[in-house]
Amino acid sequence: MLAVAQIDYIRHQVNQKGETYANVARKMDIDPRTVTKYANQEEFLVKKAQKRVSKVMGPVKPIIDKWIHEDLKKKKKNHRTAKRMYEQLVKFHCFKGSARTVRDYVSKRKKEIREYIDGAALPLETMPGTAQVDFGTAPFLYQSEVIDLPYLVMSFPYSNTFLFQVFPSENTECLLEGLQRMFRYMGGVPKTIRFDNLSPAVKKIKGKGQRELTDTFERFVLHYGFRYEFCNPGKGNEKGHVEAMVKYVRNNFLLPECVVIDLDHFNQTLWQLAEEDRCRPHYLKQELQSKLYKEDQKEWLILPEKLFECARYQEMKADKYGIINVDNKEYSTSPRFAKQRVKICISYNSIIVLNKDNEVIVTHSRLYGVKRRSMIWQPYLDLLSRRPKAIKYSSLYDQFPEVWTTFLNNCTEEEQKDVLRLLGKLLKNNDFTLLNEALNLASVHGHPSTDQIKHCFYSLLNQGESHVAITPRNKVPIMPSVIRGLTHYDAFFHEGGVGE
Structure with missing residues (x-):
């Protein structure tokens, strides 16, 4: 194809100056038929590039x-x-x-x-494989008391589906534990997740949309490899899908108050509820949400092989009793760490106290609600048995169950030493239940001794166990019948009698 300037020259020479096709062709060193074609052409359409199909590739x-x-x-x-x-x-x-x-x-x-x-600048609602996350709150019936608990919702805007889990708090450890559970249940990780400016994830909001993330959340993001987005402050509508889903979950699954006995077991039942809810048509697309959810699945990132440790570590100094304070809750360590620094591993459901060599000193269940102190007594009993008078008037002494505090107050110093040594042997997993029963049983007839408490403890412990009859190893001789008088002694002197 000739250049535009060449075509323009041909049309000017032939149509306006009257040159012959042959003369113009000779001057331009081209075929006269080409000159004829362009001189008389009516339309100059844009020629579409033909896409060549490679036979090999x-x-x-x-x-x-x-x-x-x-x-x-x-x-x-x-x-x-x-x-x-x-x-x-x-x-x-x-x-x-x-x-x-x-x-x-x-x-x-x-x-x-x-x-x-x-x-790509499409909204998350139109892109499969993306998610939004937020917390909601609902009432639950726990130990005959109605309490409010947070629940974490992950919604998938493309398919209008969701997953949710209930937790005792909205802290960083609960957030990451919830996300990790969902990733593992899903078998993948959303490519992009939008959050509100949750304090467990965002330490500080800076200018120009920048965020300073909490250390644990930042490591979690790197581990799973998803992109995160945060709403602008006060712009909850930017994650409107998950906010609507938080209300939907509360109204359809958590009201009236659900009875919770064991939170982990309760959470296991929630996966099935979320799956069953997908068997309905999408409110706009008129396709089953379960089908759209599969399109979400295709776009998810692959799970890393290893689990992320959803915990944070920090060092702190124990007080003179070996007590540390985590989030305004008190946890015991050991008397030998009094006024010393220890390392703490904090997860959503446990507080693990470690020494400088990362060896476990003691493990507590993490406290939530009104309870303020958790005492693990095993590390303290040896010290208590050696110094009962000094410890008696400390706050530690009052942390025993009431029945034991009353009993120890009525003991002599030597009795206290014996009792505390006995507790050191019998107390397992910080469970005083059987020991409380043993003390109450032994106290029926007054102030009991250590041996009486020990006897009652093992009697209760072995209740209901079957006992095999004892069979003597040696043959027991047959004794003669009881006869009044002394004549029955003659049997011992007769031939073949027992005395032989």
Whole structure:
């Protein structure tokens, strides 16, 4: 095809100056038929570029594209190289092209896909594989008392589906534990998750939309590899889908008050509720939400092999009794760590006290609600048995169950030592239940001794156990019948009697 300037010259010379086609063709050194064509052409339509289909690369391009999209869900170290793709094409797809051709195509496609992803500005509601997260609150009946507990909701706007779990608090450890449980149950990780400015995740909001994340949340994001987004302050509508789903979950699954005996067991039942709810049509797309949820699944990132430790570590100094304070709750350590620094591992349901060598000193269940102190007595009983008079008037002494505090107050110093040594042997897992029963049983006839308490304890412990009759090893001799008088003694002196 001639250039625009050449076509313009032909039309000017022939149509306006009256030159012959042959003269113009001779001057331009082209075929006279070409001059005739352009001199008389009526329309100059834009010629569409024809897409050439490569006989070699054409059949395998969709395969390579599929591999590239699969790799983008994985960590970079697990991506296929162009060389590896070429080898697989040759081995499994009878590819006849060169390694260089594959390498060039892979490089080009990766660049195109990255540019598309970086330039995409679609709202989360329209993109499969994305999620929104927020906490809600609902009343629960726990130990005959109605209490408010938070529940964590992860919603999937594309499919209008959700997952949720109930927790004792909205702290960082509960947030990360909830997210990790959901990822593991889903079998994947959403590509992008939008949050409100939750304090468990955001330490500080800076200018120009920047956030300073909490250390544990930042490590969690790096571990699972998802992109995070945060709403602008006061703009809850930017995560409108999850806010609507928080209300939906409360109204349809948590009201009236659910009875909770064991929170972990209760949470296990919630997965099935979320799955059953997907068996309804999408409010706009008129397709089953379960089908749309599968499209969400296809876009999720692959789970890392290892679990993330949803815990934070910090060092703190114990007081003179070996007590530490975590989030305004008190936890015992050991008398030998009084006024010393210890390391604390804080998870959503436990407080683990460690020494400088990371050896476990003691493990507590994490406290929530009104209870303020957790005492594990085993580490203290040896000290108590050696110094009962000194400890008697301390606050530690009052942490015993009331029945034991009253009993020890009525003991002599020597009796206290014996009793505390007995407690050191019998107390297991900080459970005073059986010991309380034993003390009450032994106290029926007055102030009991240590031996009486011990006897009652083992009697209660062995209740209901079957006992096998004892069979003597040696043969017991047959004794003569009882006869009044002394004549029965003669049997011992007769031949063949017992005395022989």
